[in-house]
Amino acid sequence: MEVCCPYFDPDFENFNERIYGPRVYVDNESCDKCTVVKVDSLDKQGLLLEVLQVLTDMDLFISKSYISSDAGWFMDVFHVKDQLRNKIMDKQVISYIQQAIDVRRGLQNPTVANFDKNTMQNGPSKDHTAIEMIGINRPGLFSEISAVLAEQRCNIVEAHAWSHNMCLACVAYVSDESTLTSIDDPNRLATIEGHLSTVLQPSSTFLDNDHKGVKTRFLGCNSSMSHMERRLHQLMLANQDFDDPSGTTSPSFSSMGVNDVDEEERRMLVSIDRCGEKGYTIVNVQCMDRPKLMFDIVCTLTDMQYVIFHASIASHGSFAYQEYYIRHRNGYMLNTAKERQLVSKCLEAAIERRVCEGVRLELWAQNSVGLLPCITRILREYGLTVARADIATQGEKTKNVFYVQDISGDKVDMEILELMRRELEPLAFNVKNELLLPQRMNTIERESFSFGGLLRSQLERLSHSFIST
Template sequence: MKKVCWPYFDPDFHNLPERIYGPVCRVSLDNETLEDCTLVKVDSVNKQGLLLEVIQVLTDMNLTITKCFISSDAEWFMDVFHVKDENGNKLTDQNAINYIQQAIGTTTGPPDSTRANAYASNIFESENHSEHTTIEMTGTDRPGLFSEISAALADLQCNIVEAHAWTHNARLACVAQISDQSTDATIEDPHRLATIEDHLITILRATTSVSPCGKEANNQEVKTTGFLGGDYQGTMTNVERRLHQLMLSIRDFDGPNLRPASSPRTPFAWDAEEECRKTAVWIESCKEKGYSMVSLECKDRPRLMFDTVCTLTDMQYVIFHASTHCHEGYAFQEYFIRHVDGDVLCTESEKERVIKCLEAAIERRVCEGIRLELRADDRMGLLSDITRVLRENGLAVVRADVATQGEKSINAFYVRDISGNEVVPDMDFVESMKRELMGPSHINLQVKNEKHLRSPSSTEKSRYFSNIGDILKSQIGRFSFAKIK
């Protein structure tokens, strides 16, 4: 038999570029250097948007970034993050550490989806979006609008599997995952999609808005788009990035509630008795280095760095150097940026726009006041019923996160009164509400205060919360019984 000869290949040949130039991406986690946090070190070939991708991985895992140092000159990305877990401790779970290294490592490809669900979990875990239809909505906000949207989708025989809505500066942005009520599958009929879109546009355009200059707006910014499946890849940060983009597209940064451009301040020169430090953003030119330096100070909170980096990236700015740190509950961030075309921020109008957009990105997520967390057996029209009860009792939803986990619906709402004022009960009253709502086994309501607690007046109690527990129990229970019949 004739011998077959094959050409010889060195088994180490595919490692040659790495041996010469080093690995394309190195990710290491250090728990030894510091006592109170884990260091995440990333060395990689740079590309546009890489910083945001890294932050998305850390944010998906609910890690808190307390400090970071970033440098990406000479086409090489070097970054060090100081991170803590949800409990404020070091990251010690080896599986989670492996996941971070795999997810950030650009040469390893996307991480395994099973491990991603296990270690990048969020309280609002997503179902498989490829089986659902995605709807994006933007428009002028008004009290009860989210409730009207929920009711309209229920009337159109659409099951809301997941929904996230933000309101800011009289604007609303919403991303919802829906399925057909009868088949629980994606809606593909173009005629039905057109009917849904027309119906939602009619609801969104019902608001007659007035522009900051006093003229009636024509609502041309209202739109519904994105009847697609699987665009968000099941991660919360992708949905939140899209919400930032939608808000940016309807110019929520340009309105009567935003302050004029901030002036430079001395870092951390805060009044200790000041209840809440306002957001401050300013821009300086570094002509000798060819950068624009963007500095900001604000109250620290989770996902803050994601919000600011996301906004700068989506506005087509490249971050070359950055440093962030926190001090006594406040955050200080500094970014050295250029536009993607290499230009710095030259005009005052461009600087003012960046300042306003960053202020809006920081503030649109902040909803101080009452947060309602409700878990119930999932069914058709549940979200419509819940938001209807809230609206009928003088509460407006200013932010919503709704998801489905198995047979359970998980809902979180930030609410204010119908005039937009904060509603803040004391702790004893919150506990009494919890006791009232423990009756039905299929409904579990928790009330959280995102701000300091104070003693409300008797009028506040009777108007907003004295009967809401009984109302939710009776009305939601009645709705469920009626649908069963």
């Protein structure tokens, strides 16, 4: 007998989502100092993090937020400012926010049909190969990684490296030096893997019991990857960077050396309580405020398989207060002291990863395969190590941002940077002695200066395409 089955329209599966959201409203009238972004939608796992990715990718500062996602409905309010702490008045930027959140959810409509989804991806296109690495950090490790990639004829299109608690995680997008396309040859990828694995192996000074919990891995190459900063969080979390190999804890930012911030303000507190009546676990975070703080916390909770049902975020001066009502994806609260301690340590690590003490070097130059290893080698020669790096290609130029520290642990000597200036000609770059603490930007005294007409003697042999900027 012929078996008949009822017809099921495949478009019906996301029918409710297409009708009920997300609706994005941008309001510049109700608040004098901030732009209010409201998002209403049917609740869906990961929606909050995707909205935050849109806002943080645009470098918007979130000063206040209210989140509620009970009863199958997601309602969120963000009070945001631009990088200069002003309201968002540009109509194109406002339209971009509204369209980008729709694109994140895959809900294009005729009014945004021409919107390019690739503009919302935090990373280059599919024409590049993604490489992930994590290992025990040591002075000069990032320099060695960049040198290996250059030796293997890899053009670094974009790269980000974070270091925390003796771990260094690096995610890079590379292309072939000659064709500027992705690297697909399995033999060549195996060769790159072998060289990078050798570099990532810890030196003999790190082969002791204090570092037995830190893994060293070349994680592979692929052509597609999730949000780059989220991936760095995932790599660090999987490598358990929240456990300091030295056995010390990091309960505060006091080591950051902010002289005009008293000890009470520097403290970072993460507390976890129970709300038995409603079946929630309450996570409270108090720490110095900074950009992307909310993203880092939500990213970590999401990757630890916790669902955020309600949240309240507020900034008071230089301090941030954030409260989250969460449950595990299986519906349970945090019932044991061990679970609560683990969540607390992971959130502390997530907050600390992006905070970096040191001198910020920002360098612009024409694209060149040999540029990055040349710069990082010179840094090593002058006794500086890279604590964090952000490299991005924009058109025909590459923006290189490094946070460098003295290898010995002392404060970076500005005279050393002056000596570097004489060696690095003709590359133009800016130097700022700063910490990643935005709210104190007007009160922390920072030494800054600009170098012009640099790096010709070092780089003419690498490329004749450089120009002075």
